[in-house]
Amino acid sequence: MNRRSLLGAASAVALSLTLGMGAAHAQDNDFTIALVPGLTTDAFYITMQKGAQAAADALGVELVFQGAPDFNPVTQVPVLDAVIARAPDAILIAPTDTVQLVEPLRKAHEAGIPVITVDTFIGSGVYQTGAGDADFPLAYIASDNVLGGRMAARALANAIGGSGKVYVSNVNPGISTTDQREEGFKLEMAENFTGVEVLETQFNENDANNAASQLQAVFARNNDLKGVFGANLFSALGAANGVSQAGQTGNVKVVAFDAPTSIVDNIKTGLVDVAIAQHPAEIGYYGVVSAYAHLTGQSIPVSIGTGFTIMDKDNIDDPEIAKYVYSD
Numbered sequence: 001m002n003r004r005s006l007l008g009a010a011s012a013v014a015l016s017l018t019l020g021m022g023a024a025h026a027q028d029n030d031f032t033i034a035l036v037p038g039l040t041t042d043a044f045y046i047t048m049q050k051g052a053q054a055a056a057d058a059l060g061v062e063l064v065f066q067g068a069p070d071f072n073p074v075t076q077v078p079v080l081d082a083v084i085a086r087a088p089d090a091i092l093i094a095p096t097d098t099v100q101l102v103e104p105l106r107k108a109h110e111a112g113i114p115v116i117t118v119d120t121f122i123g124s125g126v127y128q129t130g131a132g133d134a135d136f137p138l139a140y141i142a143s144d145n146v147l148g149g150r151m152a153a154r155a156l157a158n159a160i161g162g163s164g165k166v167y168v169s170n171v172n173p174g175i176s177t178t179d180q181r182e183e184g185f186k187l188e189m190a191e192n193f194t195g196v197e198v199l200e201t202q203f204n205e206n207d208a209n210n211a212a213s214q215l216q217a218v219f220a221r222n223n224d225l226k227g228v229f230g231a232n233l234f235s236a237l238g239a240a241n242g243v244s245q246a247g248q249t250g251n252v253k254v255v256a257f258d259a260p261t262s263i264v265d266n267i268k269t270g271l272v273d274v275a276i277a278q279h280p281a282e283i284g285y286y287g288v289v290s291a292y293a294h295l296t297g298q299s300i301p302v303s304i305g306t307g308f309t310i311m312d313k314d315n316i317d318d319p320e321i322a323k324y325v326y327s328d
């Protein structure tokens with residue numbers, strides 16, 4: 001046999017082994033994993049879905065993405081009930097309320113469906129300790145949101161020169177992620193930036209239009225307002241629009257949590273000073289990998305923390321930074 005036919009024979013064996021393994025793998029591990037996002041039309045969760053799909057493709061499992069059109073337990077619970085009725089092998093979910101999703105998720109747990117929470121948590125977010133009534137999820141995979149809030153405070157304090165009035169534009173109380181961002185923001189200001197006065201938080205119900213009107217109302221009451229922290233994508237976009245509508249671009253500094261494509265323009269025009277991008281694709285990827293590991297008999301970490309990328313006008317054109325802008 002000459003060298004070329006030897007190589008050909010070797011690659012044919014390798015190919016048949018690969019195909020054979022693939023077929024056995026598909027038969028043995030024919031899993032369906034459901035991902036229930038906070039809402040379906042948010043670039044954060046769309047990016048999470050892409051990461052989850054990449055892991056599902058790599059592992060040969062089916063991913064079902066099913067969610068509600070808004071971030072609200074009233075609309076998320078019926079979607080969750082429908083998902084449980086389909087009896088997937090595992091559920092990954094971003095619960096929209098720390099309390100209101102406990103009993104609906106317990107139904108999945110009691111039906112023998114493993115639950116992993118991604119992005120947000122139920123109860124205290126500390127699972128598998130035997131304490132409390134909401135520690136049944138197997139794992140929590142997310143950003144460190146207290147740290148993210150602290151990072152936002154540092155960025156905003158620096159942008160306003162260390163003193164002056166700011167406030168937090170937030171979604172609703174009872175959401176683990178945005179509650180923790182506000183907590184971290186206030187802790188950091190109180191501990192390290194005592195010249196900054198944090199005004200009362202404005203809750204916008206995840207509606208950017210509300211966030212924009214609230215910015216203008218706060219500015220009308222405080223014409224020395226120096227800055228705003230938008231604690232999630234819609235809060236930040238709305239607050240930034242409010243600053244622009246009030247004709248205060250550059251005077252009222254904006255620090256945004258999350259990084260949809262529109263944030264890039266807002267950074268370039270100077271409307272937004274800093275955006276703190278989460279890594280939602282990582283959250284989705286490790287969510288599916290964790291569910292798969294559990295379903296195939298491996299033990300899994302009870303908590304996985306994913307990273308952040310800080311974006312500003314000096315680095316936003318760098319492809320290594322821009323790759324963390326969310327997909328829409």
Ligand code: T6T
Binds near residue numbers: 042233
């Ligand atoms: O900030 C993300 C997510 O982390 C949060 O839990 C809800 O809002 C977003 O989806 C952005 O809209």
